Amino acid sequence: MRVTVGSTAENCEAWLIELEVPEKTTVASLKKILRKPPHCLEVSASTKVLFRNNGVLTTLFDKELVHSHVTLLNVRDDKVFTFPENFLWGAATAAYQIEGAAAKEGRSPSIWDAFCAVPGKIQNGDSGATACEHYYRYSDDVQLMKDLGLRAYRFSISWSRLLPQGRGRLNPRAFDFYSSLLSELCTSGITPIVTLYHWDLPQCLEEEYGGWLSAKIIPDFEAFASTCFQCFGTFVKHWITLNEPWCCCALGYGSGEHAPGKSSNAGQEPYLAAHHMLLAHGRAVKCYRDQYQAEQGGLIGLTLNMDWKEPMSASEADRQAQARALDWQLGWFADPVYKGDYPEAMRARCRDRLPSFSKEEQALLLGSSDFFGLNHYSTDFVSGEEKGSETTENYFADQGVKNTSDPRWLRTDMGWDVVPWGFERLLNWIQKVYSPKGGILVTENGCAVRETTEQDAINDSFRIEYLQGYLSQMHKAMANGVDVKGYLVWSFMDNFEWAFGYAKRFGIVRVDFESQQRTVKDSGRLFRTLCKENKLKVPSRVLASAEFVPFNGRVEETTPSGSRAGYAGRPQMPQLSKDDAQRMLEDFCNKYENEKFQNQMVHVYQQFMIHNDEMRLLKERRRLCFPIQMEILPKYGFEPTSRGVSQVQAALTAPRLTEDPRIEQLNHYVVYLTGEMPREKAAEGATV
Numbered sequence: 110m111r112v113t114v115g116s117t118a119e120n121c122e123a124w125l126i127e128l129e130v131p132e133k134t135t136v137a138s139l140k141k142i143l144r145k146p147p148h149c150l151e152v153s154a155s156t157k158v159l160f161r162n163n164g165v166l167t168t169l170f171d172k173e174l175v176h177s178h179v180t181l182l183n184v185r186d187d188k189v190f191t192f193p194e195n196f197l198w199g200a201a202t203a204a205y206q207i208e209g210a211a212a213k214e215g216r217s218p219s220i221w222d223a224f225c226a227v228p229g230k231i232q233n234g235d236s237g238a239t240a241c242e243h244y245y246r247y248s249d250d251v252q253l254m255k256d257l258g259l260r261a262y263r264f265s266i267s268w269s270r271l272l273p274q275g276r277g278r279l280n281p282r283a284f285d286f287y288s289s290l291l292s293e294l295c296t297s298g299i300t301p302i303v304t305l306y307h308w309d310l311p312q313c314l315e316e317e318y319g320g321w322l323s324a325k326i327i328p329d330f331e332a333f334a335s336t337c338f339q340c341f342g343t344f345v346k347h348w349i350t351l352n353e354p355w356c357c358c359a360l361g362y363g364s365g366e367h368a369p370g371k372s373s374n375a376g377q378e379p380y381l382a383a384h385h386m387l388l389a390h391g392r393a394v395k396c397y398r399d400q401y402q403a404e405q406g407g408l409i410g411l412t413l414n415m416d417w418k419e420p421m422s423a424s425e426a427d428r429q430a431q432a433r434a435l436d437w438q439l440g441w442f443a444d445p446v447y448k449g450d451y452p453e454a455m456r457a458r459c460r461d462r463l464p465s466f467s468k469e470e471q472a473l474l475l476g477s478s479d480f481f482g483l484n485h486y487s488t489d490f491v492s493g494e495e496k497g498s499e500t501t502e503n504y505f506a507d508q509g510v511k512n513t514s515d516p517r518w519l520r521t522d523m524g525w526d527v528v529p530w531g532f533e534r535l536l537n538w539i540q541k542v543y544s545p546k547g548g549i550l551v552t553e554n555g556c557a558v559r560e561t562t563e564q565d566a567i568n569d570s571f572r573i574e575y576l577q578g579y580l581s582q583m584h585k586a587m588a589n590g591v592d593v594k595g596y597l598v599w600s601f602m603d604n605f606e607w608a609f610g611y612a613k614r615f616g617i618v619r620v621d622f623e624s625q626q627r628t629v630k631d632s633g634r635l636f637r638t639l640c641k642e643n644k645l646k647v648p649s650r651v652l653a654s655a656e657f658v659p660f661n662g663r664v665e666e667t668t669p670s671g672s673r674a675g676y677a678g679r680p681q682m683p684q685l686s687k688d689d690a691q692r693m694l695e696d697f698c699n700k701y702e703n704e705k706f707q708n709q710m711v712h713v714y715q716q717f718m719i720h721n722d723e724m725r726l727l728k729e730r731r732r733l734c735f736p737i738q739m740e741i742l743p744k745y746g747f748e749p750t751s752r753g754v755s756q757v758q759a760a761l762t763a764p765r766l767t768e769d770p771r772i773e774q775l776n777h778y779v780v781y782l783t784g785e786m787p788r789e790k791a792a793e794g795a796t797v
């Protein structure tokens with residue numbers, strides 16, 4: 110068969126060739142032929158093969174047959190970013206999320222084992238009991254890291270595995286496990302970055318004296334840290350004392366979403382736990398510096414999590430709200446370490462509820478981090494929200510901040526908004542306000558993507574574009590003088606995602622939790638290239654959508670009472686009664702089953718079949734679904750934002766509700782309503 114191939118003039122030099130190809134040549138094999146001599150054309154995976162059908166240009170998929178006339182559209186608008194020579198590229202995990210063998214090999218329970226056992230706390234009643242079985246499969250996992258060419262790997266040590274009584278006797282099998290893991294990493298040329306505490310306090314210490322609420326934890330943590338330095342310090346040159354103390358305190362003692370699941374004294378306990386965490390960090394650092402650093406020559410620091418907070422407007426009130434939001438999340442921990450005390454605004458608002466440091470303690474903390482470990486995921490617009498008189502004192506309400514998402518933002522499967530420019534602003538902020546000596550090490554960034562089919566999960570274009578957006582903005586910050594030393598993606602592999610169990614997948618490697626098989630995702634391949642070439646290619650479309658755009662939400666200001674604003678001012682995740690859940694599902698069904706809505710959805714999916722543009726699909730889907738969510742969510746006490754949607758999803762799958770047959774019946778709607786999917790008939794209609 111004779112095929113005429115033309116090119117589109119705007120995107121590449123114009124050419125027109127005719128060639129003879131076998132009957133029934135697919136688009137994929139045509140591309141191959143064109144790439145080879147004598148044509149040698151620059152045809153890539155992103156090259157679109159267009160065919161004019163009744164005057165309309167449509168894209169042919171790789172597996173389709175070519176027609177006698179096709180046009181090649183070469184999308185060659187990638188921008189290439191080059192990173193510093195010795196940049197630390199890697200991936201991160203945490204003990205309880207991957208190890209499994211929770212009740213085995215001499216490990217005693219941690220507060221997360223206990224929390225998982227409380228019905229209703231974890232989605233689907235999951236726990237980290239088996240997780241990724243990394244404890245048994247670490248050797249293969251390291252091999253996989255090596256295949257990906259990772260330069261660094263961040264993991265954490267399970268305290269209750271190493272010291273099953275919280276202190277004292279060392280578990281020799283734990284010593285063997287971490288030693289073998291470390292030596293395999295080192296012989297594979299992978300730099301280990303080791304977190305001492307990633308949320309898994311030994312349950313025995315929780316029971317003995319209330320864990321982080323007691324000052325008794327401080328010497329115990331120091332002793333645990335010292336044991337780790339002594340056992341593993343010859344291998345480890347990067348130590349992190351604590352991972353995200355904010356989460357432990359705000360979610361563990363404020364909202365109760367995380368272990369130990371407390372919320373009854375949310376005006377005091379988060380501040381008390383934080384105080385002890387800071388002091389424990391300070392003591393561990395001092396111990397390392399006094400007894401080990403000279404000989405072992407490593408660095409030790411703290412990892413904090415921060416979502417960027419952008420003032421909604423230029424008004425003074427909104428700028429002050431931004432300052433408070435930054436103080437309450439980041440300054441709470443970073444100020445004592447970089448400036449010697451808590452932020453003034455916290456002292457002014459919390460007074461005695463915020464503990465004080467003695468002069469010696471201030472000196473202990475000041476300068477106690479050799480680098481700034483940063484975990485970053487998302488961004489909010491913020492505005493001032495004064496406390497209503499009815500609110501009891503709690504950590505969230507203390508801030509007086511209202512968080513709002515821009516309805517145009519894409520969001521991840523966690524319901525967190527994708528806002529790459531927020532990363533750049535946050536990096537600039539940290540550089541300006543703290544000028545951390547030793548620079549910034551991004552110890553986590555990444556996103557959860559919902560898995561529909563295994564193939565989808567592996568072709569994770571959503572994650573690739575998330576990473577491209579965030580990394581290009583990080584590059585921009587670096588070009589403007591922010592000292593970023595490395596970047597570790599969260600996570601190396603799909604794992605136990607805390608309150609969400611195995612339902613949320615963050616990995617650049619897929620894990621089949623039945624067979625424990627690992628499969629590298631496309632994002633894993635992106636990492637392989639990054640590690641190998643130090644270069645990142647980003648399509649200009651992704652670059653453009655990573656840039657700042659001012660708030661343009663059509664969020665009605667008349668938010669009904671009962672609606673809540675994100676973590677701020679939200680002491681508890683909203684709960685749904687059975688009747689409310691039923692009513693809410695019915696409300697959603699009424700909206701979604703509307704014929705006009707269904708037709709619009711079908712159209713969106715048809716467009717997706719034609720253009721294969723996932724971002725556009727998500728945006729369009731969101732555009733259609735957002736007004737419905739805005740109307741229904743506040744009626745039931747959920748905020749009308751992406752975060753609200755993910756809370757609804759969690760609330761509707763609570764065991765308390767799924768036990769009820771009436772709710773069970775309606776539950777199959779949950780996925781499509783909160784996931785903004787069309788009903789089956791729409792999906793069928795979409796297959797052209």
Ligand code: GBH
Binds near residue numbers: 352524
């Ligand atoms: C990290 O914490 C943990 O260190 C890690 O173990 C975990 O698996 C990973 O993240 C993924 O969850 O509601 O839009 O305002 C993340 C800390 C704090 C980041 C809350 C997102 C809320 C975003 N998170 N923040 S939003």
